[in-house]
Amino acid sequence: MIQGLIDAFGPMxxxxxxxxxxxxxxxxxxxxxxGGMLMALVLPLTFSMxxxxxxxxxxxxxxGSVSGGLISATLLxxxxxxxxxxxxxxxxxMAMKGExxxxxxxxxxxxxxxxxxxxxxxxLLAPPLSYWALKFGPWELAALILMALVLxxxxxxxxxxxxxxAATLGVVAALPGLAESDGQLRYTFGxxxxxxxxxxxxxxxxxxxxxxxxxxxxxxLGKGTVIKLGKRSGFPTLSVWKSYSGNILRSSVIGTFVxxxxxxxxxxxxxxxxxxxxxxxxxxxxxxxxxxEGIVASETANNANVGGAMIPxxxxxxxxxxxxxxLLGAMVMHQIQPGPLLFVTHGNLVWAMIAAxxxxxxxMFGIMMGSYRKIAQxxxxxxxxxxxxxxxxxxxxxxxxxxxxxxxxxxLGFGVLGYLMDRARxxxxxxVIGLVLATPFESELRTALQLSxxxxxxxxxxxxxxxxxxxxxLMLALPMLRGRKASAVLPVTTKGADx
Amino acid sequence: xxxxxxxxxxLGLALFIATILFVGAQSISPPxxxxxxxxxxxxxxxxxxxxxxxxxxxxxxxxxxxxxxxAVSAPLRPATLGILALMCGYLLAMQFGFGFLLPTIxxxxxxxxxxxxxxxxxxxxxxxxxxxGFGCQxxxxxxxxxxxxxxx
Numbered sequence: 001m002i003q004g005l006i007d008a009f010g011p012m013x014x015x016x017x018x019x020x021x022x023x024x025x026x027x028x029x030x031x032x033x034x035g036g037m038l039m040a041l042v043l044p045l046t047f048s049m050x051x052x053x054x055x056x057x058x059x060x061x062x063x064g065s066v067s068g069g070l071i072s073a074t075l076l077x078x079x080x081x082x083x084x085x086x087x088x089x090x091x092x093x094m095a096m097k098g099e100x101x102x103x104x105x106x107x108x109x110x111x112x113x114x115x116x117x118x119x120x121x122x123x124l125l126a127p128p129l130s131y132w133a134l135k136f137g138p139w140e141l142a143a144l145i146l147m148a149l150v151l152x153x154x155x156x157x158x159x160x161x162x163x164x165x166a167a168t169l170g171v172v173a174a175l176p177g178l179a180e181s182d183g184q185l186r187y188t189f190g191x192x193x194x195x196x197x198x199x200x201x202x203x204x205x206x207x208x209x210x211x212x213x214x215x216x217x218x219x220x221l222g223k224g225t226v227i228k229l230g231k232r233s234g235f236p237t238l239s240v241w242k243s244y245s246g247n248i249l250r251s252s253v254i255g256t257f258v259x260x261x262x263x264x265x266x267x268x269x270x271x272x273x274x275x276x277x278x279x280x281x282x283x284x285x286x287x288x289x290x291x292x293e294g295i296v297a298s299e300t301a302n303n304a305n306v307g308g309a310m311i312p313x314x315x316x317x318x319x320x321x322x323x324x325x326x327l328l329g330a331m332v333m334h335q336i337q338p339g340p341l342l343f344v345t346h347g348n349l350v351w352a353m354i355a356a357x358x359x360x361x362x363x364m365f366g367i368m369m370g371s372y373r374k375i376a377q378x379x380x381x382x383x384x385x386x387x388x389x390x391x392x393x394x395x396x397x398x399x400x401x402x403x404x405x406x407x408x409x410x411x412l413g414f415g416v417l418g419y420l421m422d423r424a425r426x427x428x429x430x431x432v433i434g435l436v437l438a439t440p441f442e443s444e445l446r447t448a449l450q451l452s453x454x455x456x457x458x459x460x461x462x463x464x465x466x467x468x469x470x471x472x473x474l475m476l477a478l479p480m481l482r483g484r485k486a487s488a489v490l491p492v493t494t495k496g497a498d499x
Numbered sequence: 500x501x502x503x504x505x506x507x508x509x510l511g512l513a514l515f516i517a518t519i520l521f522v523g524a525q526s527i528s529p530p531x532x533x534x535x536x537x538x539x540x541x542x543x544x545x546x547x548x549x550x551x552x553x554x555x556x557x558x559x560x561x562x563x564x565x566x567x568x569x570a571v572s573a574p575l576r577p578a579t580l581g582i583l584a585l586m587c588g589y590l591l592a593m594q595f596g597f598g599f600l601l602p603t604i605x606x607x608x609x610x611x612x613x614x615x616x617x618x619x620x621x622x623x624x625x626x627x628x629x630x631x632g633f634g635c636q637x638x639x640x641x642x643x644x645x646x647x648x649x650x651x
Contacts, residue, residue, distance in 0.1 A: 172544050384610075388610035449535050454534025
């Protein structure tokens with residue numbers, strides 16, 4: 001543990017954490033770009049880096065990008081990242097009332113507190129959870145991954161069926177190539193390049209970045225008008241913060257808890273926290289008109305989500321959010337296998353990651369408080385410059401994985417698939433989680449079945465595995481039952497029912 | 500009764516992929532050491548995909564029957580199709596040995612005015628394209644040591 005903390009405070013580690021946080025804030029602030037996009041683009045550049053530096057850079061990007069979205073949400077009324085959508089509701093009206101500095105200060109401090117509180121949860125919960133998970137055998141691990149997949153599908157945006165469909169598509173995308181369990185080639189169709197299957201990075205670049213570029217072309221976002229910032233700081237007094245302590249604590253807990261649930265991103269955390277803050281508020285009617293409490297709830301929860309999502313990642317090897325699948329992919333690319341054994345095999349690295357998460361949050365606070373006026377000047381890059389430039393970077397990133405154009409075609413193919421899925425309102429989050437978890441799921445399930453001579457009934461000898469499966473079934477059944485109840489009281493005409 | 504386009508898309512995609520999965524599973528050797536084999540998961544996925552797509556289709560049909568309006572996606576801009584074609588052309592140019600530099604410059608110079616839907620963007624597009632092409636070539640070849648495609 002001590003060595004991990006020392007590693008995180010090394011000059012190079014601090015440098016990469018700072019670079020990640022600063023670039024994450026900038027990219028998060030630019031509408032149309034996002035942390036996932038930057039992480040996918042940066043991944044190939046980390047091949048030559050030390051694993052610790054690479055992972056700290058990505059953690060910095062993750063923390064920075066979730067926070068950076070606040071600036072454009074407040075000043076442009078365009079959330080830089082989906083996690084800042086709820087901030088738009090109160091941040092922008094407050095800025096329009098002539099208090100943009102106050103809106104930004106509230107958001108930045110709330111982000112810091114939410115991030116740090118989730119960090120405490122990460123540091124306290126991860127070690128015991130990891131040691132508990134060490135007792136898991138193949139049955140438990142297979143059931144746990146199945147539960148994660150079902151959970152992702154059940155609570156993702158849109159219908160549960162579409163979530164499940166997307167998760168299955170993700171599993172299918174991981175099938176071609178060499179089967180890990182017995183070394184058999186599958187679905188190569190005589191193409192030599194297919195022997196390695198679809199490599200993770202081109203698929204992630206396609207789904208996360210290229211599909212988004214096509215979406216941006218569709219929207220053809222114009223150059224927004226930035227609200228001018230004055231010279232005053234607008235920093236709320238201590239008594240104001242004291243009055244919001246309950247909101248902050250509640251939103252931090254919500255953000256962290258929602259983050260722990262596999263596949264649920266920061267945007268859901270912010271929505272839930274905002275909704276609950278409104279319910280508990282003495283002045284709910286002020287929400288949406290530039291109310292402090294709305295900004296505090298949204299920004300505290302979306303930053304807390306980042307730390308919460310790291311808990312299942314480092315302890316179970318299950319990404320807490322779609323963006324965490326990139327972090328998981330980066331760890332695998334650097335020969336680090338996330339999961340229960342991570343604390344045993346790479347204990348120093350895990351503690352360095354946890355420390356870097358705290359450092360990144362503090363850096364985020366410093367960078368954003370010190371430079372939000374400067375960032376506000378560069379957030380209106382028009383989409384027509386972003387689309388070709390980012391696509392060229394994607395091409396280089398995909399090509400660099402194996403020096404072959406096949407991977408670049410794979411990226412484009414998955415980009416088009418992601419774009420079509422998005423248009424059909426099939427969520428992309430479960431797809432990415434399915435893609436990342438397919439190989440360990442198949443491997444664990446086949447090992448489990450080998451141990452039980454092919455009998456699925458052997459799961460009854462593993463209560464924990466049975467509990468995971470039961471939870472998965474419950475997760476599947478609940479939204480369907482709720483949907484049936486809701487449809488019974490639904491008005492005849494509902495626009496956007498599919499969303 | 501109008502079934503959503505997304506339901507048709509899901510069904511078509513599921514049938515297409517499931518067919519590939521079932522056909523491909525025939526050429527996978529039967530298991531030797533383990534009772535499941537490498538064809539089991541693909542076959543299970545094929546069934547799940549068809550089941551899921553059928554579910555989405557039925558869900559959509561039930562909504563249509565109840566008179567609930569289908570969610571309509573934003574119209575597809577011709578610029579998006581143009582950019583997609585340009586992306587394919589860019590990759591094809593590299594595939595046919597034109598290297599990295601020239602296709603990148605051409606792609607960027609053409610893509611910016613298409614997305615901007617303005618001819619006024621052409622001069623800026625050319626400058627951006629030259630900067631991006633030569634900049635990336637220098638940066639990735641000399642700093643990050645990525646062997647970018649070369650002209651044959």
